[in-house]
Amino acid sequence: MVADLNLDVLTVGSARAAVQERQTTATALVENLYEKIDAQDRQPGQINAYLNLTRDRALKQAKRMDAIVDRGDPLPPLGGVPIAIKDVMVMQGVRTTAGSKILGNYVPPYDCTAVSRLEQAGAIILGKLNCDEFAMGSSNENSAWGPVRNPRDLSRVPGGSSGGSAASVAAGTAVAALGSDTGGSIRQPGAFCGVVGLMPTYGRVSRYGLIAFASSLDHIGPLTKSAKDAGIILRHMAGRDPMDSTCVDLPVPDYEQEIRKPVRGLRVGVPKEYFPNEMDSEVRSAVESGLKLLTEAGCEIKPISLPHTQYAIPTYYVIATAEASSNLARYDGVRYGYRSPQAKTLSEMYRRSRDEGFGPEVKRRIMLGTYALSAGYYDAYYLKAQKVRTLIAQDFFAAFKEVDGIVTPTTPTPAFKIGEKSDDPLAMYLADIFTVTASLAGIPGISVPCGNSKDGLPIGMQILGRHFEEGTILRLAHAFEHARASATR
Amino acid sequence: MKITQQDVAYVASLANLHLTDAERLRMEKDLNAILAYVDQLAEVDTSNVAPMAQVSQIGTPSDSADPLRTDEPRECLPHEAAMANVPQTDGTFFRVPKVIER
Numbered sequence: 001m002v003a004d005l006n007l008d009v010l011t012v013g014s015a016r017a018a019v020q021e022r023q024t025t026a027t028a029l030v031e032n033l034y035e036k037i038d039a040q041d042r043q044p045g046q047i048n049a050y051l052n053l054t055r056d057r058a059l060k061q062a063k064r065m066d067a068i069v070d071r072g073d074p075l076p077p078l079g080g081v082p083i084a085i086k087d088v089m090v091m092q093g094v095r096t097t098a099g100s101k102i103l104g105n106y107v108p109p110y111d112c113t114a115v116s117r118l119e120q121a122g123a124i125i126l127g128k129l130n131c132d133e134f135a136m137g138s139s140n141e142n143s144a145w146g147p148v149r150n151p152r153d154l155s156r157v158p159g160g161s162s163g164g165s166a167a168s169v170a171a172g173t174a175v176a177a178l179g180s181d182t183g184g185s186i187r188q189p190g191a192f193c194g195v196v197g198l199m200p201t202y203g204r205v206s207r208y209g210l211i212a213f214a215s216s217l218d219h220i221g222p223l224t225k226s227a228k229d230a231g232i233i234l235r236h237m238a239g240r241d242p243m244d245s246t247c248v249d250l251p252v253p254d255y256e257q258e259i260r261k262p263v264r265g266l267r268v269g270v271p272k273e274y275f276p277n278e279m280d281s282e283v284r285s286a287v288e289s290g291l292k293l294l295t296e297a298g299c300e301i302k303p304i305s306l307p308h309t310q311y312a313i314p315t316y317y318v319i320a321t322a323e324a325s326s327n328l329a330r331y332d333g334v335r336y337g338y339r340s341p342q343a344k345t346l347s348e349m350y351r352r353s354r355d356e357g358f359g360p361e362v363k364r365r366i367m368l369g370t371y372a373l374s375a376g377y378y379d380a381y382y383l384k385a386q387k388v389r390t391l392i393a394q395d396f397f398a399a400f401k402e403v404d405g406i407v408t409p410t411t412p413t414p415a416f417k418i419g420e421k422s423d424d425p426l427a428m429y430l431a432d433i434f435t436v437t438a439s440l441a442g443i444p445g446i447s448v449p450c451g452n453s454k455d456g457l458p459i460g461m462q463i464l465g466r467h468f469e470e471g472t473i474l475r476l477a478h479a480f481e482h483a484r485a486s487a488t489r
Numbered sequence: 490m491k492i493t494q495q496d497v498a499y500v501a502s503l504a505n506l507h508l509t510d511a512e513r514l515r516m517e518k519d520l521n522a523i524l525a526y527v528d529q530l531a532e533v534d535t536s537n538v539a540p541m542a543q544v545s546q547i548g549t550p551s552d553s554a555d556p557l558r559t560d561e562p563r564e565c566l567p568h569e570a571a572m573a574n575v576p577q578t579d580g581t582f583f584r585v586p587k588v589i590e591r
Contacts, residue, residue: 109570109571314528317523317527329505333576335583344586347505349585349586363516364516371492374500381530384535442544
């Protein structure tokens, strides 16, 4: 009976409906997805999105959902929906590595709030997804467990750091996935793989159980096939959590209702700094066509300026690495994680464990962050970056007095080749140029597919909104998806 | 500001890293390239700007400002669970190599 379901186009809504209406069972759906994962993901040269399959936990949850249907009861809101989780979110009893050798054997004793909330809403967790080590990277080439390949072109990167999350949704090996975004790590791979990626407002979703990279910038968010799916998942994981004091106690709207509101009359800002003369012409024309569709849908397009944009990358790479150097100090080989077997003294054990356990990019960022925080350089780098961060945020506050949303390209180019930038850290950092600004300002951002390059590579359009106004950007993204679908029909 | 091999060794020691000779050479090159780019921050006038440690200072409506849960005793992680990932233990405590070198 499952043969009728096309896994590639299954959405959160259609997966739940298929189980509820007995077109399939949750158990059969999960088993079908594992077959698809085995066929497309696990062999050398294949996508490599999954690091670890949580079959037992998934099948147990599937049985629970099937029992609900058998009783004739309605499924919970995410009942029977198969979702996969970036390997930076802990799950009790499930190996969680953050893409790092230093956590190669780590089996956490507790569940991440976002993940357990999805399970409580009926979602089925399929497994853990590959990512850049400690979510540090823009190509997924920094994983200790090998790169992820872009399902749209296996010779290209899927983006990063949530590369496995974007690739699994694009390949149809998960209906939706959770990722984390510190400087673009949900939106950029979303754009590269042709799926939707939503970074919620800072404070909207609890980070309890998210392995920390840069605490003032880390967000959990969904990667999905549609804006509507992103809204449904956000709703069921957002909201106050006593285990995370940065998670804000604000009502969580019903985003399915929010996206149905008309976009007519919404003012959309287009910042000139995100459309430089030398930009990729295919990216420019795809985003400009997107803006045209929004105009036709009744939005008012307004040119705006975010004057401190050019300072976002240096600001971000000082603040993020400083916080990372502090957060990653905990990996010392004492309580959990990798311990070098060779060390004879305690200090040697620390150093050898970290030397052998961390990969090159993580070491580079720890070094940069430690330098920026060290005596004599703190004011020039870290404090300076914190001040420029204020200016970048103020740019957005000023702009949002004039507009309701801001549209930009998500990335400067479509997905690049595996190996193309891996030897040049600065070139890799510049891949985040359009996404780090929203991270620094803590505002929500979504990437939606808006076209393809002539090589068939997806291009993403980013929509940014005011703090806690995910409803508005989801509404714009949803309206855009519909306009684009009608235009290309 | 130009980073030297000495700086690399000093910062590595602060970060509890050792690094191989090849890694140190590479680090010197990479950090200098990145910091040269970061140095453009110096041109921004921030004389009357407050530093931002985290955005929820300004992004959050003030009526949701108290983020703290009530302070009441709750169940702790069982000892066994806390020790489940330890590389070396005597059954009760974490074991590490000797601390004092002589």
